[in-house]
Amino acid sequence: MQVARLRAKFDPRVLSRYDIKALIRTGSFSKFVRMEQKTTKKPFAIKVMETRMREGREACESEFSILWWVSYHYIVQLLEIFETQDQVYMVMELATGGEFFDGLISQGYFTEQDAVRILHMVGDGMRYLNALKITHRDLKPENLLCYHPGAESKFFITDFGCNSGNKSGDCTVRMLCGTPEIASEILLRKPYTSAVDMWAFGLITYVLLCRFLPFDGESHMRIYRTILKGKYNYRGDPWPTISLKEGLNRLLILEAKHQVSAGQALDHPWVLMTTGSSMKNIRVISQNFMRRASPQPQSPRSAQSSK
Structure with a gap:
């Protein structure tokens, strides 16, 4: 049921490329979702950021401006991004070992x-x-x-x-x-x-x-x-x-x-x-x-x- 509720709110462009597996955690203006790429079956994490409010929009712009620019093996890698009017979907490396x-x-x-x-x-x-x-x-x-x-x-x-x-x-x-x-x-x-x-x-x-x-x-x-x-x-x-x-x-x-x-x-x-x-x-x-x-x-x- 949780996966079904998430799928109902996801942008169709994201769902055409990734299958939702589970909700990882939620934050003030975001949630992390475990996904699987349909063609390769590789697992990824998607960070869904709400951008209606100014705070969420600023946090999104801040994170995007850094992750899209950097590439290093000890920095989480941003791989793909989808944007709608009120949300931004950031596809990232998945950490399966936890915090x-x-x-x-x-x-x-x-x-x-x-x-x-x-x-x-x-x-x-x-x-x-x-x-x-x-x-x-x-x-x-x-x-x-x-x-x-x-x-x-x-x-x-x-x-x-x-x-x-x-x-x-x-x-x-x-x-x-x-x-x-x-x-x-x-x-x-x-x-x-x-x-x-x-x-x-x-x-x-x-x-x-x-x-x-x-x-x-x-x-x-x-x-x-x-x-x-x-x-x-x-x-x-x-x-x-x-x-x-x-x-x-x-x-x-x-x-x-x-x-x-x-x-x-x-x-x-x-x-x-x-x-x-x-x-x-x-x-x-x-x-x-x-x-x-x-x-x-x-x-x-x-x-x-x-x-």
């Missing part, structure tokens, strides 16, 4: 070396975007997708609906955009650059290793205050055995001018390491991700970071 944490939990275990592999893919994608003067602005675990289930899957960056689309030499923007865990420049509504993506990269690295967000609070305002004060900590497992703390400090730093670039982050000794991690890290990190799959209380209050 960032879904892919990790499905492995059943997780090592420090796995973290290195994933961060290298995300960092490489960011380096490509930064070289093109593109700022994602809403980089977070939910916008990293696992291409297929399994430990060897690639991850790619998605959801550019919050992007300025600015590909000129100056990618400084002012728009307040993103999740509660966003860089201080955005919170203060200051002009900012792609350095905000590196701040988000630091946040993803922190969450990847210990499950918890570095900045905690019972409300958005409390989270904002801890971000603006730069308060976070390296307490408990697995931090005593992780050598990346100095690198994280340079990613989660308040002053953008002192922040490392994507290329510098990828050259960090921890990211370049080739040896595996200890069994302690494998056990602790795996348990943290498994616990994340069930409801959990708020993490302990943050304390001042060790710089």
Whole structure:
């Protein structure tokens, strides 16, 4: 019945080329639908964006202006587009492994070396975007997708609906955009650059290793205050055995001018390491991700970071 309802609302041009298989998820101005190309039987995802309202139209224009222009193996690929008066259909690569944490939990275990592999893919994608003067602005675990289930899957960056689309030499923007865990420049509504993506990269690295967000609070305002004060900590497992703390400090730093670039982050000794991690890290990190799959209380209050 769900497929029948979707088919009734789809543009005939899309249905002539693709069969609807299932609704993947819905958003404020969009929905993702799993499709199958009729001739090749290959699976794809179609993002249906509602453009009646100004917000949906701007998000659509923003995402289209980026994805139609970029091509990189760690960036979701836009393959085809259909447009009507009130909707835009974007045919994209299908990620069958789910979101960032879904892919990790499905492995059943997780090592420090796995973290290195994933961060290298995300960092490489960011380096490509930064070289093109593109700022994602809403980089977070939910916008990293696992291409297929399994430990060897690639991850790619998605959801550019919050992007300025600015590909000129100056990618400084002012728009307040993103999740509660966003860089201080955005919170203060200051002009900012792609350095905000590196701040988000630091946040993803922190969450990847210990499950918890570095900045905690019972409300958005409390989270904002801890971000603006730069308060976070390296307490408990697995931090005593992780050598990346100095690198994280340079990613989660308040002053953008002192922040490392994507290329510098990828050259960090921890990211370049080739040896595996200890069994302690494998056990602790795996348990943290498994616990994340069930409801959990708020993490302990943050304390001042060790710089």
